[in-house]
Amino acid sequence: MKRLIVLTLLSSALLLCSAAPALERVTCTGENTAAGGRMAVRHINEHHHHGYKFQLDRVYGVMGTGGGDRCNLHLELGLLETDCHVVNPKHFEDCNLRSDADWEVMANCTVGISIISGNAKIVDYNCITRRVKTNMEMAMIYADLPILVPLNDSDGLKSVHEAVKKFNQNTTNQHYYILQEVGRIKSGYMMVGGMFFSAQFVVVETHCPMGSRILPEACKPLCPDRAHHAYCRSFYSMENGLGDVECDFYPPVNTTALAPGEPEPVCRPPHPAHHPGLPPYHGPSAPPPHAGGRPPHGHGHGHPPHIGGRPPRPHGLPDYTGPHTGQIPPPFNHCDTPLINSDPAVHPICPWHLPYNRPQPRPSQS
Numbered sequence: 001m002k003r004l005i006v007l008t009l010l011s012s013a014l015l016l017c018s019a020a021p022a023l024e025r026v027t028c029t030g031e032n033t034a035a036g037g038r039m040a041v042r043h044i045n046e047h048h049h050h051g052y053k054f055q056l057d058r059v060y061g062v063m064g065t066g067g068g069d070r071c072n073l074h075l076e077l078g079l080l081e082t083d084c085h086v087v088n089p090k091h092f093e094d095c096n097l098r099s100d101a102d103w104e105v106m107a108n109c110t111v112g113i114s115i116i117s118g119n120a121k122i123v124d125y126n127c128i129t130r131r132v133k134t135n136m137e138m139a140m141i142y143a144d145l146p147i148l149v150p151l152n153d154s155d156g157l158k159s160v161h162e163a164v165k166k167f168n169q170n171t172t173n174q175h176y177y178i179l180q181e182v183g184r185i186k187s188g189y190m191m192v193g194g195m196f197f198s199a200q201f202v203v204v205e206t207h208c209p210m211g212s213r214i215l216p217e218a219c220k221p222l223c224p225d226r227a228h229h230a231y232c233r234s235f236y237s238m239e240n241g242l243g244d245v246e247c248d249f250y251p252p253v254n255t256t257a258l259a260p261g262e263p264e265p266v267c268r269p270p271h272p273a274h275h276p277g278l279p280p281y282h283g284p285s286a287p288p289p290h291a292g293g294r295p296p297h298g299h300g301h302g303h304p305p306h307i308g309g310r311p312p313r314p315h316g317l318p319d320y321t322g323p324h325t326g327q328i329p330p331p332f333n334h335c336d337t338p339l340i341n342s343d344p345a346v347h348p349i350c351p352w353h354l355p356y357n358r359p360q361p362r363p364s365q366s
Contacts, residue, residue, distance in 0.1 A: 026113065026120035028071035033059045036075050036120075040111040043122040044079070044349060045092045050181060050334050051347025053092040054079040054107060072123075073113040079127070081105035081346075085183055087202050087229040087250055100141075103148045103186075104132040105346050112353075124353035130343045146188030146198060150344035156185035159197040159236030163245045167203060167232065168216050176216040177203035177230065183347070193237035203230050203247075207264060223267040225254040 023042065024035035041056040048054070060076040081104070082095035098104045109127040113120055135147045149156055164179050183200040190196055205227040206219035221227055232247040258264065335350035342348050 025118070026073070026115060027118060028064070028067060028069065028115050033062050033075075036062065036073055036111075036113055037077055039120065040075055040077060040109070040113070040122060040125065041079060041092070044109065044111075044125060044127070044352075045086075047352050048349055049086060050350075051081075051086065051183060052105075053082045053084045053086060053088070053095055054349070055082055055092055055095070055097060057106070060108075069115075069117045071115050073115065075109075075111040075113065077109045077111060079107040079109060079349075081107070085200075085202060085231050087180075087231060088248075089250060089253075100132075101145060103138070103184075106130065106132050107349050109349070121354070124351075125349075126351045127349040129346060129348040131346060144188070146186035146196075148345040149185050149187045149197075151182050151185060151347070152344065153185055153187070153197075155195075155238070156187065156197045156199060157182065159234060159242070160185075160199045160201050162236060162242045163199065163201070163232060163234035164203060164216075166242060166245050167230070167247065168210075171210065173205075173210055175205050175210060175222075176208040176212070176219050177228075178206055178216055178219055178221060180204040180221070180229070183231075185345075190237070194239040196235065196237045199234050199236070201232055201234070203232060205229070205252075222252075223254075223265050226252050226264065228252055 037059040057078040063074040084095035107127040107129040111125040112123045180202045204221045208219035229250045230247040234245045235243040
């Protein structure tokens with residue numbers, strides 16, 4: 001028998017317990033390894049708008065230039081992915097790291113920090129995000145473990161769309177929800193039920209009230225800070241169809257009531273969809289468009305050099321072929337710049353750098 005949706009509402013009081021701890025001061029004295037690493041991983045999580053939050057694993061190296069009250073630091077960091085999606089308001093340090101059997105994901109990052117008169121600022125970072133072990137390596141350790149498949153796997157996406165439809169059958173919701181993002185998709189095989197998919201995904205509240213005649217897929221999401229979000233886990237069998245769907249609800253950040261007759265605010269146009277057939281929605285904390293026309297992150301410098309300090313972990317290149325077509329799906333990438341050898345089964349940390357001030361042209365003399 002199929003179970004009904006299980007919904008868990010996280011109260012505002014609980015969310016207040018996840019306030020970010022104060023950061024240590026980063027200075028030019030040379031003893032900045034730990035403080036600089038913690039500052040960097042917080043900054044990366046604040047600008048990482050897809051997938052899951054990360055924690056600092058270790059600092060591989062630090063290099064400084066300059067001195068006195070003005071210097072630059074270059075950090076090489078190792079991060080590990082947590083099980084908290086970016087829409088989860090819990091502080092990243094309070095999240096759980098993935099176990100080895102839950103397909104660990106790591107990121108090697110190079111981070112630049114500028115320090116002027118005691119004021120430290122992240123100026124850029126670039127990361128390589130990948131699974132710690134490939135499908136083949138995991139199969140040698142866990143023979144029957146479901147494999148991690150690309151985020152744009154057609155059968156996996158079908159299972160997610162079915163789960164979203166079931167989610168919208170819950171009459172306790174005030175508005176329809178649409179799919180914001182797929183977090184992970186695993187695939188395996190059972191003797192009874194055949195091929196199955198277990199997925200993790202996020203839905204976002206829309207303007208459309210429940211019971212309206214408009215199709216939910218045509219509804220527009222509420223502004224990210226005013227929308228409820230739900231993080232869901234689903235199970236779908238190719239033979240028996242959709243099974244369990246369990247969700248955690250996250251309340252909106254902005255709970256200010258609208259004045260009588262005041263319409264919901266209109267947000268900026270969203271970015272194009274990153275999943276085939278998914279609604280175009282950029283995420284809960286998208287930065288405003290850059291005034292100079294330059295993308296807000298992604299400087300096109302490619303990947304950082306190999307980070308030393310310990311033997312490299314397996315590269316984690318995709319080794320998945322679809323269960324029916326035998327073909328590798330096209331690379332999955334939501335970043336503004338192409339990523340070389342990106343793993344289509346995980347959300348990459350996109351490159352970022354501080355937008356620079358372009359010189360303004362002088363007014364013409366007449």
